[in-house]
Amino acid sequence: MMSDITKQSLSELVENIKSKKLSSSEVTKAFVERSEKSKELNTYITEDYANALNKAKKFDEKPNLDLKLPGIPMAVKDLFCTKDLRTTAGSKILNNFVPTYESTVTQNIWNEGAILMGKLNCDEFAMGSSNETSFFGNVQNPIDKNLVPGGSSGGSSSAVAAQLTPITIGTDTGGSIRQPASFTGTVGLKPTYGSCSRYGIVAFASSLDQAGPMAQNVKDCALLQEVISTYDEKDSTSIDFKRNEYSKELTKDIKGKKIGIPKEYRVDGMPKEIEDLWKKGIEYAKDCGAEIIDISLPHTNYALPTYYIVAPAEASSNLARYDGVKYGFRAEGENLIDMYEKTRSEGFGAEVQRRIMIGTYVLSSGYYDAYYLKAQKVRKLIKNDFDDAYKKVDAILTPSTPSSAFKIGEKTNDPVSMYLNDIFTVPVNLAGLPGISIPAGHDAKGYPLGLQIIGKAFDEQNILNIAYAMEEKINFKNNIIDWWIK
Amino acid sequence: MSKNKSEYLINRHDNQYEVVIGLEVHAQVTSQSKLFSTSATKFGAEPNTQVSLVDAAFPGMLPVINEFCVKQAIKTGIGLKAKINKRSVFDRKNYFYADLPQGYQISQFKDPIVGEGKVILDMPDGQKEVGIERLHLEQDAGKSIHDLDPKNTFVDLNRSGVALMEIVSKPDLRSPDEVNAYIKKLRSIMRYLGTCDGNMQEGSLRADVNVSVRKKGSKEFGTRCEIKNVNSIKFMQMAIEYEANRQVDLIEDGQTIDQETRLFDTKKNETRSMRSKEDAHDYRYFPDPDLLPLEVSDDFIENLKSEIPELPDEKKKRFIEKFKLSPYEANILVSDIETSNYFENVIKKSDVKLATNWIIGELFAALNEKNLEITESPISAGNLSKLINLIKDGTISGKIAKTVFEQMMEGDKDPQKIVEEKGLKQESDPKALEALIDKVIDDNRDKATEYKSGKVKLFGFFVGQVMKVSGGKANPQLVNEILKKKL
Numbered sequence: 001m002m003s004d005i006t007k008q009s010l011s012e013l014v015e016n017i018k019s020k021k022l023s024s025s026e027v028t029k030a031f032v033e034r035s036e037k038s039k040e041l042n043t044y045i046t047e048d049y050a051n052a053l054n055k056a057k058k059f060d061e062k063p064n065l066d067l068k069l070p071g072i073p074m075a076v077k078d079l080f081c082t083k084d085l086r087t088t089a090g091s092k093i094l095n096n097f098v099p100t101y102e103s104t105v106t107q108n109i110w111n112e113g114a115i116l117m118g119k120l121n122c123d124e125f126a127m128g129s130s131n132e133t134s135f136f137g138n139v140q141n142p143i144d145k146n147l148v149p150g151g152s153s154g155g156s157s158s159a160v161a162a163q164l165t166p167i168t169i170g171t172d173t174g175g176s177i178r179q180p181a182s183f184t185g186t187v188g189l190k191p192t193y194g195s196c197s198r199y200g201i202v203a204f205a206s207s208l209d210q211a212g213p214m215a216q217n218v219k220d221c222a223l224l225q226e227v228i229s230t231y232d233e234k235d236s237t238s239i240d241f242k243r244n245e246y247s248k249e250l251t252k253d254i255k256g257k258k259i260g261i262p263k264e265y266r267v268d269g270m271p272k273e274i275e276d277l278w279k280k281g282i283e284y285a286k287d288c289g290a291e292i293i294d295i296s297l298p299h300t301n302y303a304l305p306t307y308y309i310v311a312p313a314e315a316s317s318n319l320a321r322y323d324g325v326k327y328g329f330r331a332e333g334e335n336l337i338d339m340y341e342k343t344r345s346e347g348f349g350a351e352v353q354r355r356i357m358i359g360t361y362v363l364s365s366g367y368y369d370a371y372y373l374k375a376q377k378v379r380k381l382i383k384n385d386f387d388d389a390y391k392k393v394d395a396i397l398t399p400s401t402p403s404s405a406f407k408i409g410e411k412t413n414d415p416v417s418m419y420l421n422d423i424f425t426v427p428v429n430l431a432g433l434p435g436i437s438i439p440a441g442h443d444a445k446g447y448p449l450g451l452q453i454i455g456k457a458f459d460e461q462n463i464l465n466i467a468y469a470m471e472e473k474i475n476f477k478n479n480i481i482d483w484w485i486k
Numbered sequence: 487m488s489k490n491k492s493e494y495l496i497n498r499h500d501n502q503y504e505v506v507i508g509l510e511v512h513a514q515v516t517s518q519s520k521l522f523s524t525s526a527t528k529f530g531a532e533p534n535t536q537v538s539l540v541d542a543a544f545p546g547m548l549p550v551i552n553e554f555c556v557k558q559a560i561k562t563g564i565g566l567k568a569k570i571n572k573r574s575v576f577d578r579k580n581y582f583y584a585d586l587p588q589g590y591q592i593s594q595f596k597d598p599i600v601g602e603g604k605v606i607l608d609m610p611d612g613q614k615e616v617g618i619e620r621l622h623l624e625q626d627a628g629k630s631i632h633d634l635d636p637k638n639t640f641v642d643l644n645r646s647g648v649a650l651m652e653i654v655s656k657p658d659l660r661s662p663d664e665v666n667a668y669i670k671k672l673r674s675i676m677r678y679l680g681t682c683d684g685n686m687q688e689g690s691l692r693a694d695v696n697v698s699v700r701k702k703g704s705k706e707f708g709t710r711c712e713i714k715n716v717n718s719i720k721f722m723q724m725a726i727e728y729e730a731n732r733q734v735d736l737i738e739d740g741q742t743i744d745q746e747t748r749l750f751d752t753k754k755n756e757t758r759s760m761r762s763k764e765d766a767h768d769y770r771y772f773p774d775p776d777l778l779p780l781e782v783s784d785d786f787i788e789n790l791k792s793e794i795p796e797l798p799d800e801k802k803k804r805f806i807e808k809f810k811l812s813p814y815e816a817n818i819l820v821s822d823i824e825t826s827n828y829f830e831n832v833i834k835k836s837d838v839k840l841a842t843n844w845i846i847g848e849l850f851a852a853l854n855e856k857n858l859e860i861t862e863s864p865i866s867a868g869n870l871s872k873l874i875n876l877i878k879d880g881t882i883s884g885k886i887a888k889t890v891f892e893q894m895m896e897g898d899k900d901p902q903k904i905v906e907e908k909g910l911k912q913e914s915d916p917k918a919l920e921a922l923i924d925k926v927i928d929d930n931r932d933k934a935t936e937y938k939s940g941k942v943k944l945f946g947f948f949v950g951q952v953m954k955v956s957g958g959k960a961n962p963q964l965v966n967e968i969l970k971k972k973l
Contacts, residue, residue, distance in 0.1 A: 080546075081545060081546045087545070089545070094545065097545065099544070099545070099546075100539070101539060101544070103546060198546070198548060199546065199547075199548055200546040200547075201546050202545045202546050203545075203546065203776075205775070206775035206776050207775035233550065234548060234550060235548050235550075236548065236549065236550055236551065236776060236777050236778055237775075237776065237777075237778060313772060314775050316580075316770075317578050317580050317589070317590055317770070317772070319589075320580060320582065320588065320589020320590055321543040321545070321587060321588050321589050323582060323584075323589060325584050325587070325641070326542055326543065326544075326587055327544070336583075336584055336639070340582055360770065363580070363770035363771075363772055364768055364770060365768050365770070368770075368771075368772070372772060
């Protein structure tokens with residue numbers, strides 16, 4: 001019976017708790033037990049099972065069944081600050097850091113009755129596409145042994161796919177929700193920039209970072225988005241717009257919706273499998289009654305280089321606060337400068353150091369105009385491309401990634417090849433738009449492949465609807481055989 | 487014009503050098519809470535008791551602009567007759583230091599909130615206009631304390647994130663005296679506006695001083711040195727004097743001046759090199775992605791304009807026109823908002839001319855002696871007004887008034903009561919005075935004779951005698967008149 005519980009979707013669990021067929025304690029216990037049996041996946045950085053079980057018990061004593069996530073256990077990416085529970089951002093430099101405060105997004109989740117089970121592994125400071133930069137080790141993709149779960153929200157995608165948590169949240173700066181969702185056969189939504197508060201989320205690149213839901217299906221994703229998206233005065237970039245009740249307003253009726261196919265996303269050397277998946281996606285969309293329109297996003301080629309200037313620039317400044325003075329890891333030094341150098345050399349991993357150096361370089365006087373300022377101009381052009389396209393279409397359909405999940409270690413020595421993973425997702429962050437990845441098929445190896453639907457700003461409801469309609473047609477089934485459970 | 491008289495020049499051999507000075511004044515915004523957080527800004531609190539998670543740069547913490555500080559900056563801009571920029575941008579100035587928790591200071595680099603303006607100085611030889619380049623908002627850093635422990639440095643973050651206005655002047659100042667006048671005028675304007683208390687002891691007002699020299703008549707600027715963080719007008723003047731002479735000596739010696747940042751050592755009265763241009767920090771400025779550009783509407787600015795009080799220049803003009811004060815008197819009375827308020831309270835019910843003299847003369851001297859501010863004056867404006875009226879209506883003489891004034895300084899006593907209790911009322915009864923005068927003439931027959939034979943200088947002697955006999959209470963004007971008749 002217990003194993004059946006973890007197979008249920010979030011929506012089913014909510015329904016079963018509300019109708020008192022299941023208690024929060026039963027549900028929490030089931031996910032805790034499965035998580036404990038799944039240590040080999042290395043999805044958790046910090047477990048908080050005992051507290052979770054206590055909270056579930058307390059919930060059951062006085063259940064508030066009007067909440068949207070009544071007594072639902074949930075593990076979250078370790079980039080969200082959680083009060084009194086260690087928050088590491090996957091880094092040695094925050095190895096011992098316990099926040100005294102809660103991020104707005106997680107607070108919204110607890111306010112709706114959910115219960116924290118623990119903190120999920122991720123790339124260090126969310127910098128990575130495979131979860132291999134985490135100080136706390138690689139995460140296994142439940143799809144196959146020694147396969148990366150994607151990144152940076154690799155612990156989150158793995159945990160959802162392996163059903164260690166019914167649902168979770170990640171963060172997406174250049175694809176960190178959508179790419180791991182694609183690699184694990186799950187659904188991941190990156191909301192419009194300004195939709196979810198960044199307050200209490202360890203910052204990577206402030207103008208790009210956005211939290212979002214990761215789920216087993218579109219409906220669950222819509223429900224969690226409804227919970228986490230709120231206007232927040234504590235984040236100056238939070239936007240006060242009318243938010244839908246995404247799960248209630250969810251519909252499969254997308255007849256007449258115009259969906260754009262950008263020709264520039266047919267990149268050189270794209271595997272045939274991806275090309276075929278995309279074609280299949282177009283057919284599914286047509287089957288749902290959508291109209292397919294060819295469009296052009298002419299500056300797509302410049303998105304990746306632009307991203308790898310803007311994101312490291314902001315990161316180099318955002319990460320300056322980790323200096324060993326106030327909190328976190330400190331190495332002893334002869335003097336202040338020596339302490340800084342040792343702390344940051346020992347506390348940050350290689351990829352983070354690489355990006356800090358790139359960012360410092362592009363902001364340096366004499367280089368600022370050629371790199372950072374130019375990148376900002378190109379960013380504007382990329383946004384204009386989307387604005388022009390949205391005069392003709394309601395949404396855009398692309399593959400989520402240029403390949404399926406790769407083996408652990410396969411790309412670690414080739415950062416550029418690693419960065420290319422984000423080629424389809426990065427433009428969406430640069431333009432501040434919402435994008436959702438849904439599983440749409442398998443490659444020859446049987447690994448999942450995802451399709452991305454990109455929406456207009458604040459039009460999450462529309463892309464959720466398109467995803468919801470296509471999900472039914474695609475009828476994707478994840479093929480996970482619990483190989484890690486002995 | 488006697489312009490050359492006060493011109494500040496440095497002479498070496500046959501050469502005359504002019505000193506060119508520009509100031510970057512850091513003025514702490516008067517506000518309850520910090521620029522981007524809700525922590526208190528009170529001076530003198532226990533270390534690290536006014537620090538929020540934002541000020542200490544905890545992970546995931548974000549800045550939120552304090553609208554009140556924005557209003558204060560715009561008001562100051564209006565006071566400086568400056569252009570208010572409806573769109574300004576906060577940038578990050580990146581550098582590492584232990585008392586800079588974020589690893590960057592949020593400041594405004596390319597697009598400040600206030601653009602060009604001006605300040606008028608009243609110098610002994612006339613008015614001088616000093617251009618304002620810009621005013622921008624920025625965060626203060628914390629404080630490193632190096633002398634509590636031989637090995638460790640302690641950090642107090644109470645100041646971290648406090649709002650500062652950096653007011654940058656054009657290189658229009660030419661002497662230490664002008665710097666003195668400029669800082670005082672700037673402080674006066676901000677105190678009128680209530681945007682900065684100008685308290686230099688508490689660090690609410692400090693300045694970086696840019697100094698260069700050039701041969702008199704030259705149009706080109708020399709290489710400048712920046713003297714960092716000088717926190718009193720006196721030190722600024724000393725630093726400029728030292729630095730200008732140092733630069734002149736180098737030039738006279740055939741050497742060049744390195745553009746560099748220098749420190750002023752107040753104990754040795756000298757400036758010392760801190761870092762050269764080559765070692766200058768690369769601050770890697772870029773727009774802070776946590777904050778949107780700051781946009782203010784015309785209405786917002788207009789509303790603030792309507793809250794601007796009468797400022798020193800306008801007040802001075804009014805005092806001169808309405809009360810017929812001399813520019814010198816008006817300057818003194820408007821230099822400080824509290825002084826001008828005091829003055830206006832006194833003259834509500836008493837003579838302007840007398841009030842001006844008594845405030846600028848007796849009151850300032852007495853306060854100075856006791857080291858008191860006008861707000862701490864033992865004599866209220868109301869009681870000074872009463873004293874002046876007693877003089878004006880002839881109840882007491884000016885001389886007696888000084889005695890009464892001295893008693894009033896010991897505590898805010900009603901001058902009317904002092905006069906009554908001590909019997910200091912002036913004798914203005916002609917009959918009584920005649921009797922007194924007759925007696926004095928009688929007692930000094932020989933001198934009266936000398937006077938009559940042409941020794942007119944003796945008139946003063948008789949006045950003095952009458953005053954002495956009357957215990958100073960005789961009405962001097964009447965004594966004069968009667969004496970003339972009698973002698």
